[in-house]
Amino acid sequence: TQLLEQSPQFLSIQEGENLTVYCNSSSVFSSLQWYRQEPGEGPVLLVTVVTGGEVKKLKRLTFQFGDARKDSSLHITAAQPGDTGLYLCAGEDDSWGKFQFGAGTQVVVTP
Amino acid sequence: NAGVTQTPKFQVLKTGQSMTLQCAQDMNHNSMYWYRQDPGMGLRLIYYSASEGTTDKGEVPNGYNVSRLNKREFSLRLESAAPSQTSVYFCASLGGSSYNSPLHFGNGTRLTVT
Numbered sequence: 001t002q003l004l005e006q007s008p009q010f011l012s013i014q015e016g017e018n019l020t021v022y023c024n025s026s027s028v029f030s031s032l033q034w035y036r037q038e039p040g041e042g043p044v045l046l047v048t049v050v051t052g053g054e055v056k057k058l059k060r061l062t063f064q065f066g067d068a069r070k071d072s073s074l075h076i077t078a079a080q081p082g083d084t085g086l087y088l089c090a091g092e093d094d095s096w097g098k099f100q101f102g103a104g105t106q107v108v109v110t111p
Numbered sequence: 112n113a114g115v116t117q118t119p120k121f122q123v124l125k126t127g128q129s130m131t132l133q134c135a136q137d138m139n140h141n142s143m144y145w146y147r148q149d150p151g152m153g154l155r156l157i158y159y160s161a162s163e164g165t166t167d168k169g170e171v172p173n174g175y176n177v178s179r180l181n182k183r184e185f186s187l188r189l190e191s192a193a194p195s196q197t198s199v200y201f202c203a204s205l206g207g208s209s210y211n212s213p214l215h216f217g218n219g220t221r222l223t224v225t
Contacts, residue, residue: 009151033213042115042201042216043154088153090214097142097161097205098169099214101154 023089134202
C-alpha cells in the first residue's frame with residue numbers, strides 16, 4: 001500500500017493570508033489529484049498533475065508536483081472564506097484508475 | 112444531469128443487521144468505486160469495478176460485498192453490520208483516463224451501527 005501523508009492536518013488562518021498544504025509519499029505515482037470537500041458533500045476535483053516538476057495554477061491556487069512524482073503541494077494566495085474546506089490529495093498507483101487518498105487537511109479561513 | 116446518486120443519505124443499524132447501499136451514475140462511466148471516510152483516515156477504497164461484470168477488492172473489503180448490476184449501478188452490501196462499520200460511505204465513478212477525467216463522487220451515505 002502506497003501511503004500518502006498530508007500536512008498539516010488542520011490550518012486556521014485569517015482572510016488575506018497565504019497557506020501551503022503538503023502531500024508526501026515514499027512511492028512514485030503516475031498522477032496526483034487534489035480535491036476539495038465541503039461538509040455533507042463528496043470531494044470535487046481541483047486539479048490533476050501528471051509530469052514531474054509540473055506547476056499548475058487555478059486562479060489563487062498553485063499546485064506543484066515534485067520532480068520525482070512522490071510529493072505535491074497546494075499553495076493558496078490571499079485566502080478567502082470560500083476556500084474553507086477539506087483538501088485531499090489522491091495518488092494514482094500502478095493500476096490504472098486506483099487512487100490512494102491522503103487523510104486530508106482541514107482549512108478554515110475566517111473573515 | 113444528476114451525476115452520481117447514492118441512497119439512502121442516512122441510516123442507523125443495529126449490530127448484526129444487514130443493508131445495501133445503492134449507487135447509480137448517469138455519465139456512462141465504466142469504472143465505479145466504493146470508499147469509506149473516517150476522521151483522520153481520509154478515503155479508503157473498499158471495492159471497485161473497472162467495468163460492467165468485474166469487481167475487485169480494495170484496501171478494506173472485509174465485511175462488505177458488492178454487485179455491479181449493470182453499467183449504471185454499483186451496490187455495496189453489509190451482511191452483518193458491526194460498530195466498526197460506522198462511517199460515511201462514498202460512491203464514485205470514473206470515465207476516461209484519469210489524466211483528463213476526475214473521480215465523480217456522490218454526496219455520501221452516513222451510516223451508524225449501534
